[in-house]
Amino acid sequence: MGGALAPTIQGVRISSPDRVMDQASGTTKLQLARYHEALLPLLLPYATNRPVALVRCPSGDAAACFFQKRTSRGMTRAVKHRQIAGNEVVYVSDARGWLELVQFNAVEFHGWGSRLPQFNKPDWMVFDLDPDTGVEFARVIDAAREIRERLKKLELRSFVKTTGGKGLHVVVPLAPKHDWDEVKAFAEGFAGVMVADAPKAYVATMSKAKRAGKIFIDWLRNGLGATAVLPYSPRARPGCTVAMPVSWDELDGLDPKTFTVASVPGILKKRRKDPWAQFLGVEQQLPKVH
Numbered sequence: 001m002g003g004a005l006a007p008t009i010q011g012v013r014i015s016s017p018d019r020v021m022d023q024a025s026g027t028t029k030l031q032l033a034r035y036h037e038a039l040l041p042l043l044l045p046y047a048t049n050r051p052v053a054l055v056r057c058p059s060g061d062a063a064a065c066f067f068q069k070r071t072s073r074g075m076t077r078a079v080k081h082r083q084i085a086g087n088e089v090v091y092v093s094d095a096r097g098w099l100e101l102v103q104f105n106a107v108e109f110h111g112w113g114s115r116l117p118q119f120n121k122p123d124w125m126v127f128d129l130d131p132d133t134g135v136e137f138a139r140v141i142d143a144a145r146e147i148r149e150r151l152k153k154l155e156l157r158s159f160v161k162t163t164g165g166k167g168l169h170v171v172v173p174l175a176p177k178h179d180w181d182e183v184k185a186f187a188e189g190f191a192g193v194m195v196a197d198a199p200k201a202y203v204a205t206m207s208k209a210k211r212a213g214k215i216f217i218d219w220l221r222n223g224l225g226a227t228a229v230l231p232y233s234p235r236a237r238p239g240c241t242v243a244m245p246v247s248w249d250e251l252d253g254l255d256p257k258t259f260t261v262a263s264v265p266g267i268l269k270k271r272r273k274d275p276w277a278q279f280l281g282v283e284q285q286l287p288k289v290h
Contacts, residue, residue: 009037012078012099019060021107024238027261029060032234033102035261040095042268043232045280047098049115051089053227054101055108055236065107065236072104084119085224091116107236110227113183114176119224121176122183125286126228127191128218130167132211137166141251143202143215144168146194148248154287159279161245162256164235169228169243173282180224186286187219231276234261247275 007014007030017030036043057065070088071081078097081090089112092098101109113122127147131140144160147170151158158172174183191204194217203214221228229235229243244259259267 007033009033010040010095010099012096012103014103021057021060021105022062022236022238022240022261025240025260025262027240029102029105032107032240032261033099035234035265036099036102038265039232039268040098042274043230044095044098046231047092047109047111049091049093050230051084051091051112051114051116051119052101052230053110054090054106055110056105057107057236058105060105062236062238068106075100075104082116087225089119107234107240109230109233111230112225112227113222114180114224118176120179122178122180122222123174123176125172125174125183125187126221127170127172127187128163128167128216128221128228129170130216130218132214132216135213135215137254137256139201140166140168140215141254143217144170144251145248147217150190150194156284156286157282159245159276160248160251161231161243161276162241162254162259163229164233164237164241164243164256164259166256171228171279173279173284175283175285177285180222182286184219184222187222191217191219232264245274245276245279247273250275 007017014030014033019029021027021029021032053067053069055065056068071079071090078100079092081088113124115123129140129143148158156172158170161169163169195202195204201214202217203210204217231245233243235241240261241257242259242264
């Protein structure tokens with residue numbers, strides 16, 4: 001498709017629209033852009049003014065994708081950047097900026113747990129459940145529900161989403177009152193208690209040697225500069241799966257692979273209720289830990 005015919009979405013010209021970004025599904029760059037255009041009302045509220053890291057795939061080959069945290073030559077002012085602790089961070093404030101990142105072949109979007117300008121005051125806490133090879137997804141679901149119940153006892157509300165992989169994220173919305181040290185310490189302590197109570201089921205360290213047959217409760221995503229895949233972000237994986245917000249009731253029998261760039265828009269049209277509709281309105285703080 002020639003330059004004159006390249007489609008424009010939200011004011012952004014999508015070059016190489018026929019480039020196949022995922023060989024397994026045949027998803028093209030234009031289809032990815034249309035997916036983001038359709039989901040902007042849902043995804044932007046979580047992404048606006050939040051520093052992001054990108055997985056970019058300029059050739060459409062998943063093996064050639066790379067993680068990027070800075071701007072690239074050619075990006076316009078719609079893609080914003082600033083310095084935090086001596087490092088450049090990238091963020092967007094509107095639909096045009098988001099679509100420009102898609103135009104620059106961003107497939108995955110990973111966000112900080114805080115927004116600008118309050119970058120040191122997280123507005124969510126993430127527990128990433130990462131199962132060892134061979135651990136059934138049903139066990140991951142049970143672990144997510146256990147986290148939910150433990151949080152409930154602390155009067156904390158939580159939400160769940162698929163990751164586009166084999167795990168789940170349990171996400172706790174927070175009023176931006178705590179600093180990163182407080183949130184990270186709470187998350188570490190919380191994961192540590194779960195491991196102490198069920199050492200054969202869980203592990204809270206990154207050591208591969210200690211994870212055999214267990215679920216890694218990854219609390220390390222709760223720190224300045226750490227990221228977690230954003231709600232509704234595609235993944236640069238076979239099938240072009242999506243990190244999908246779901247309800248707790250949906251978890252029974254759930255197959256995360258059914259959420260793809262091709263399927264999600266149709267799934268959303270059939271949904272009667274957004275399971276994360278109240279997420280951004282939850283104002284809660286961590287309990288005091290003595």
